[in-house]
Amino acid sequence: MAEAIIAEHVTKDFVLRRHKTFKQMSVAKMRGQKTVDRFNAVDDVSFTIQQGESVGLMGLNGSGKSTLLKVVSGVMKPNKGTMVTRGRIAGLIATGAGFQSQLSGLENIYLNAAIYGLNEKETKKVLEEIIDFADIGQFIDQPVGTYSSGMTSRLGFSIAVHVDCDIFLADEILAVGDKPFKRKCMNKMDEIRASGKTMVYVSHAAASVQRMCDRVICLERGRVIFDGDVDEGIRVLHYDDDEDGDELALSDAEMGADV
Numbered sequence: 001m002a003e004a005i006i007a008e009h010v011t012k013d014f015v016l017r018r019h020k021t022f023k024q025m026s027v028a029k030m031r032g033q034k035t036v037d038r039f040n041a042v043d044d045v046s047f048t049i050q051q052g053e054s055v056g057l058m059g060l061n062g063s064g065k066s067t068l069l070k071v072v073s074g075v076m077k078p079n080k081g082t083m084v085t086r087g088r089i090a091g092l093i094a095t096g097a098g099f100q101s102q103l104s105g106l107e108n109i110y111l112n113a114a115i116y117g118l119n120e121k122e123t124k125k126v127l128e129e130i131i132d133f134a135d136i137g138q139f140i141d142q143p144v145g146t147y148s149s150g151m152t153s154r155l156g157f158s159i160a161v162h163v164d165c166d167i168f169l170a171d172e173i174l175a176v177g178d179k180p181f182k183r184k185c186m187n188k189m190d191e192i193r194a195s196g197k198t199m200v201y202v203s204h205a206a207a208s209v210q211r212m213c214d215r216v217i218c219l220e221r222g223r224v225i226f227d228g229d230v231d232e233g234i235r236v237l238h239y240d241d242d243e244d245g246d247e248l249a250l251s252d253a254e255m256g257a258d259v
């Protein structure tokens, strides 16, 4: 089996400014103090994902999942290390990413298809399917900027799943869709998996990761703390504590993150 994604010592850091105003910054500089901090959102991450594998990427808020996915997609370059991917990448790395808010849904389909490298003929072939799957009715001709977050996510997901890709990336795509749409998305993702595509799926919904993934990578403060069996990874993150009976113990479905 061939490798689809190889991450080697990937590190992505961001600059945190210590001062709010130019004056504060100048004073600090004159005093010889530091004016910025750097912190590693992704810290020395290495893994290999084989073609056809479906990997869940989990971790608490701010642990670096979205940043890592952006590095996989090529939207961000790592400061250190290398990320090598094989084949065309599609998916949703942020709701509304790649949309022009003044353009209509339909125009955005053409725009996004072009970004994915589809020519006009290829786009026309899947256009009806994209519109049908998104199922947002007459709003397809309205500017995307006027869409609800669920509608934006529907259109984005619909475009992404109709692009013929080798690697499918999904960052919390089910978080804002309504229940019927979530069910439709899960079925579509099952199809994508079954067709042998590689998938990286970010979610806080343990049940959906269990259903969809054969392996999980857990991040904590940018570092990989676990890479392996899904159930074990969920235990490592204490995402299996939901049965404890406290009032925070909402099921995935109640949290709106699963079907």
Ligand SMILES: Nc1ncnc2c1ncn2[C@@H]1O[C@H](COP(=O)(O)OP(=O)(O)OP(=O)(O)O)[C@@H](O)[C@H]1O
Binding pocket: 014, 015, 041, 059, 060, 061, 062, 063, 064, 065, 066, 067, 068
């Ligand atoms: N463009 C940026 N500039 C500065 N800091 C950033 C930037 N993007 C992300 N960060 C920081 O990097 C850290 C990791 O963010 P990231 O979005 O990857 O987390 P996450 O694991 O996806 O969290 P969540 O579960 O909330 O989606 C956070 O502390 C965030 O503030």
Ligand SMILES: [Mg+2]
Binding pocket: 065, 066, 067, 171
């Ligand atoms: Mg995120």
